[in-house]
Amino acid sequence: MNRIDRLTAILIQLQGKKIVKAAEIADRFNISLRTVYRDVKALQEAGVPIGAEAGTGYYIVDGYHLPPVMFSKEEAAALLTGEKLMERFSDHSNRKQFGLAMEKIRSVLRGSEKDYLESLEENIAVISNGIPTEEEGFPNKFMSDIQQALGLHQVISMEYFSFQEEVATRREVEPIGIFHSANKWHLIAWCRLRQGYRDFRIDRIRKLSVTSTYYKKDNRLSLQEYLKQKKQHSPDDPILIKISLDKDLMRYVRDQKYYFGLMDETVKGDRVELTFLQPYLNQMARWLTMFGSRVDILEPESLRQVMRDHIADLQNHYL
Structure with a gap:
């Protein structure tokens, strides 16, 4: 990139954030801090009102705007x-x-x-992998409101359906972030009802409104801090699991396969092979028990042993 293009790109970067650190500019363009200082000085000499805060970064004075940006x-x-x-x-x-x-x-x-x-x-497409994107009965239209609450640190009032408890409850929460995982968007928030951080699936929110109440961001974890803590407290790493079951059983599996971390589904004659990424072998074994002898565990051997132990416990209980 020549210097003229770099100066333009730096100007766009400065206009895109309230404060931009010199190190951010250096990393983006793979240049030294000395070069960053020279480039910023060149922009200032050209009449761009760039201010600087010691130890913080550069900013463009309010009121200055670039002309409309052209895209390549x-x-x-x-x-x-x-x-x-x-x-x-x-x-x-x-x-x-x-x-x-x-x-x-x-x-x-x-x-x-x-x-x-x-x-x-017409030549770009994103193909569905079979995971349902929406469920009937849930509006699935609250992402913009949640983003507003996140950006302005506002309390959210919502009616949330808990899958485990199978009941809808009214919650007031302080949102700290959203993330996408297993084809679902999740809201991480401090729940005032439960007095703790909770993971809410956004597609299970029935009603939502952004209140006029504000909360102090500094009193809560950031999303990255929450995810880091969650990872540290995770008891196991995900394990690759492969099973094979009769094709006609798939009507009973339905959405349950997604809750166990489905990665792949392949039809092989009158059988279907399913691949999962799941850390909890005990939960997987209990689920597979309902299919009896019509399911085979292909891997790992550790899951086969957990299944043997589970069956032995059942046998001892009922005998």
Whole structure:
């Protein structure tokens, strides 16, 4: 990248955040801190009002804005790919907002870039792996509201359906972050009812409103701190599990297979092979017991031994 392009990119980076550290700029462009200082000085001499806070970073004075940014065709294609992913992995509210943003982006593209995007659009697809994205009875439209509450540190009031307890409860929570895992979005929040951090599946929220009550962010863990603690407290690492069962049993398996970490499903004649990533062998063994002799554990051997122990316990109990 030549220096003119780098200066423009640095200016865009500065406009994109409230404060940008010199080390962030150096890492992004693989340049030395000395070069960063020279580049920032060059921008200041060109009339860009860049301020600096000792030990913090650089910022652009309020009121200064770049003229409308033009996207390259490669950048536009990356955004189109993001739109396809949003259609598959986000909820109604986020899809709508991202669609509106893409309309604005398309409006500033040159004619050649628009033609390029149109030719790509029909040739990019995100294929479903069979995991249901939505469940009937749940609106699945609260992502934008949750993001607002996260950004402004507002308390959320919601009606949440607990799968384990099979009951809906009213909760007031202080959100600390969201993450996507196993094809579901999760809200991590401090629950005022339970007085602790809880993991809420967003697709199980029936009603939600952002209250006018604010909470102190510094009183709560960050999402990264929470996830780090959760990882440290995890009793086991995920284990690769493969089983084979009669094809006609699949109607009984239904969504249960996803709760056990389904990774792959392959039909082989009148049998189906399922692959899971699951740390809890005891839970898996208890689930497989319901299928009796019509299921075979292909691997690991440790799960076969857990199954033997489980069956022996049952036999001793009933004899």
